[in-house]
Amino acid sequence: MDKKNTLIGVILLVAAFATMYFSARLSPPAPPAPEIVQTPGPNMAGQTITPTSPNDASFAAPAKPTAAPSSVVLSNDVIRVTFTNYGGAIKSVALVSTAHARADVPGSLQYPVSLAEPTVPYVLNEDSNDPALAIDQFPGLDRSSPYQLVAKSATEVEYRAVYDNRLEVIRRYTLVPGNGDAKSDPYQIRYDTIFRNLTKQTILPMPAVLNLGTATPLDSSDSGIYQTNGYHIGTKTKFITRSTLDGGGLLSFVGIGSKEPKPLVETDASVSWISVQNQFFVSLLTPDKPGTGLYTRRIELAPFPGTTVPAIGLKSEARFELPAIAPGGTAQLSGGFYAGPKEYKRLSNASVFKLDQDDVMEFGIFSFFSKLLLTLLNWIHSGFANWGVAIVLTTLLLKIVFMPFTLTASKSARRMQKIQPEMTALREKYKDSPQKLQAETMALFKKHKVNPMGGCFPMLITIPFFIGFFEMLRSNAAFRFAGFLWAHDLSAPDTVAHIFGLPINIMPILMGVMTGLQMRMTPQPTVDNAQVKMMRFMPYVFALLFYNYSCALALYSAVNSGFSVIQQMIINRMRDAEDTAGTDKGAKGSRKGGRPIKNVTPAR
Template sequence: MKPNHIRILFLIAIGIMFISLVGRWEQTFPSNGNAQQSTSKQENSHYETSKSPNETVVANPGSKDNETFSDYAKSGVETINTKVFKDLQVSLLNGAIISASLKDYDVSLEDKSPMSLLTDKAGSQYIAKSSIVINKKPVSIRFENKGIKKQSNGIVLTLQGSVDGLEVTRTYAFDDNKYEIKIDQKITNTSNDSIGVIVDNSLVRDFDHDSDSFSLLNAHSYTFTGVAYSTVNDKFKKESFKDIAKTSKPSVVNNVGQGWVAFLQHYFMSAWIPQSTDSTIYYKKLSDDMFEAGEYTYNNIAPKTSVDVNSVFYTGPIIKTNLESLAPNLEKSLDYGMLSFFSEIIFWVMNEIHSLVGNWGLAIILVTVLIKAIFYPLSAKSYRSMAKMRMLQPRIKRMQETYKDDRQQLGRKMMELYKEEKVNPLSGCLPMVIQIPIFISLYWVLLESVQLRQAPFIFWIHDLSMKDPYFVLPILMGLSMFVQQKLSPAPADPMQAKIMMFLPVIFTFLFASFPSGLVLYWLTNNVISILQQWIITRSYKAAHTHKK
């Protein structure tokens, strides 16, 4: 097999295998770094109430919530609608947010109803709650609606309730155009004794392990589902639900400074962002398929005094510009993997082009043209090297025939030929090596950017983040690879030539499961490469013939 064929096969294979391995690594071993150094395991409880000499460890309320999911709806709900939320429901039991649908995101191409991110429906429960724990005892509060006020930019819901000497006033401030909710609580001790109060803001959700199985032919199985958090010491850490399910004890992360904790899934997230600087973050398994993550703060409230506990709750798409201003490192939830630096640049350029042309498929094509233009000097060098090798093929074949029984002598003669003609058979490798990170970076942009979710191109391509339903693009890509082979020097060995002929078929099969946007990029890249290679090869051949 000729060197240029070896490098094409090797580098493309390395690129695809690297994508698969990175996807598998990110799913199986999410970025935890030294999380174990700052994480302590609690046998029975995730509460660490050591902030006061008189304080003791709070007993675990149990492996499941004291209230069932159905209790929240039965206790009555207040429904909020904004420009981004449809039928967001706040239960009067503990003020839990038990339902939230996103108006700008459909369930699927076939189902145009708003996607439910939070829900209390059996089998897919996913809620946010703010619990009150008094002197080691979790309590339930039956709130009353004290009014819903419409403001110029949103809505404010006020709930009030009392329990065991505490009066709790909680407000939910909704901005009409934003996915974050400001939740402020004023907790008043109406008794004659000090009361130790924990405010525990958490997320609870069901998770189907079978739906998260990894498949080489399913690109979306590379995405992460689990817990993410940030502290001063751990800027951004992740723990998959599969890994959490393997432990029976809560994980508690001490925090000094503003942090946050979130549930991540493909394209979307929910996060609690405490406004205090001394919250404690935790995550744990409640049962085989139920998980909880949250943050809590402790306050010792003197008689007849009040404390304010303020938080921000975000539930919506993972969009960097939405997250940057909410908390440090929250934007890292948009995780493009190890090549995120390149991915962010590519997405920024794509987004700017999209703002002009209004079509993500066209933006991908134009980004590809731009990338090829930037790398043209290197590509031209590669194609000139291949053209030289093609011109030398007759002489190489004669050498192979002459020295077919002496491999060492053949090697020496070929090296002499390369030196005489000033040809480096591997000189074209560098451009390809440089472009592999671009390919992988774009892959993660297409896979992780919610803007590409259900983004149409033309005709039959209705979702660039999903595979081509009719496999037209993969077939065209395979044909383009075949044309590229015809422009390249052919292997002298007939068996190797047959193997090379099968490569387009193999890669067509592999790319058939890739996002159609990625296949569009690769097809466009191949077409431009074919044009560049044809022009350079023709001009080199003409110049070489004229010289002779």
């Protein structure tokens, strides 16, 4: 195989592996796990009250909780939020939207907990003991401390607690009613936490930490590769993956990295928003004023039913710096807390989310193309109401748009194939003179009007679009439990049966067959049989890589390969027509293989 096609193969392999395993996530270097020190509380002794330690002798020891646990529920058309008096925070958020739900199941929801339970909502933070937006690392005001419910309406709830008779804390939460409007989002909860100094001394600046909640696995088969902690700095968004804390890995066996999980990663940065998420759902905190850092924790959860191994979640906390509080004065932490699906159309609404919050979709370095294609996919879906059909039609549209580039690459490959015998002769003739070989090869290219990059460059143009489409299909919450043909869930493998415990997934098998057929139909500008066999074997390697990925990805790849087969059939027919035309032109007047002789028989 010539250098050009080797380059194409290497680029495609590198792009595919990088896309599937790294997703272009910008994970910061993992610092050594710091010693966890409890956040200081206010020391009320002295002319100014300097936060030193909650255990300082000047503090009254926090009273042991005596209040019974109680909860309050606020809801709108899309979420049902349960608040707890312990921590005065959000215990859980249930997604109760009925939009786009199954018409054949009464009471079904848009985002159910499982395909078998379409009327039971998916719940964020359900399996965690840490309420979302609870004040962390502050005994007496944290999740183990009871707050008093002081006000409640259809859209608002307010809690109050007093720390050591010196610091009053008011916690207020407000929901957007209904489906919201262009300048609000019904999945977003407004929060306000007010700290009031009840003493006659100034309380000096002190840190405050808010819990975002815990991202949990979707089910027992979820490996956690999509669990990430995102944060936005200036114009950049970075992600800490769960694998950063899991430990282990191949390199750990040769002494690179730790085999043991890390309990904590601490990041110091001015953050304008922080998120914690799994593949389809996200808890997203957008404070009115930037935070000073974040904590990322690996959390063990209860095992899934039928299993004994603890599930692993990813918890995130946002750190803020409270200013000095004058006697009788206040300090405030406020902002928006989004708890819901990872929907690009919703999160890209600049009237509500003004700081690139749609980056939580994690589209990677080709995000521009992912967003463009997702917009197109949504538009097509609005007309056909089936995500599988939308994927097929979007793939077809891409093939049509890039047909000129494919034709250019195919013509270049055919020209290269025609001069292969001459190139082989040149290699043999000048095998001891590389410089002469290069000069003669370029002269051969010029003579036959062959551009050595002619087959590579047109295909490189299409790569960002297809990788962008690939990335977009991985994290679209709308695909969850969306059916197509025999597949019941486009976000999961399309397993139809098991043989000796092994799943039979049709789409990846179909993808491998179609890609292999396409490879056999495509002209190979080489006489190296070993390399041809290797390239023909690659489709089946990719089928194995895709085997346990979501059905949507395998569907896209299978359909793309199927359209490519049809496209190659058309190209091959065009080539045959061109070859016939060339033969006719070179054999004028010939009765055999040339243009037909004009009929000069007199008319009767």
